[in-house]
Amino acid sequence: MNFDLIKSVVEIVQQFVEENEEKAIYSNDLHGFTEWIKASQKTNSEIQDPDWIGRELGRSSDSVINTLLIRMSRYAKSYSRSAMNNSVFSSQDDFIYLISLKTMGPMSKMELIRYNVHEKSSGILVINRLISNGWVEQVASQKDKRIKQIQITEQGLIILNNHMDEIRKASRLVTGNLNQSERMLLISILSKLDEFHYSVYRMNLETKDLIDIACKKLN
Structure with a gap:
């Protein structure tokens, strides 16, 4: 028996229950769980390649x-x-x-x-x-x-x-209408950005050359 697979499935179901208790969007049955999975896949696809105003203009x-x-x-x-x-x-x-x-x-x-x-x-x-x-x-x-x-x-x-x-x-x-997985992803992304920028600010709080310093760190 693949216990790792069972554990992963249980964790996904737990995530569904927690999110649905908070927002009550889906029915608490197999049909609701399936709809939630489909919506999550759609959301992830949209995040991978989003569109924005002015993109076609460069x-x-x-x-x-x-x-x-x-x-x-x-x-x-x-x-x-x-x-x-x-x-x-x-x-x-x-x-x-x-x-x-x-x-x-x-x-x-x-x-x-x-x-x-x-x-x-x-x-x-x-x-x-x-x-x-x-x-x-x-x-x-x-x-x-x-x-x-x-x-x-x-x-x-x-x-x-x-x-x-x-x-x-x-x-x-x-955090508005973000679901749990989106919140965790956002924390990960923002933490990475904060770590980069904070390393610049903590040593150069009063400097006027922050852009140059940050660019050197980025390169």
């Missing part, structure tokens, strides 16, 4: 990707602003920085700013605002007492947890 895939990423960033910001309605946050950067500290642990100011791909001046404003609100604090590094680090406070954790439902809802809306 518009490059790079141009389209850049435009779509900018648009997605603006959609995400709109949902974040909506999530902040009636909240204590001044901007989405407030809870983004808090989430970073909760997830990654204490960091120096510049580490925190670089992690969030911020300019130094903008990042310092966010950190100072969080310190003023009592949501983060400066502490001595456990490795070197001479180094100051930023860490989230108990009050910061409480504030963040009180708003996590709305933050998660905004995050969920950004």
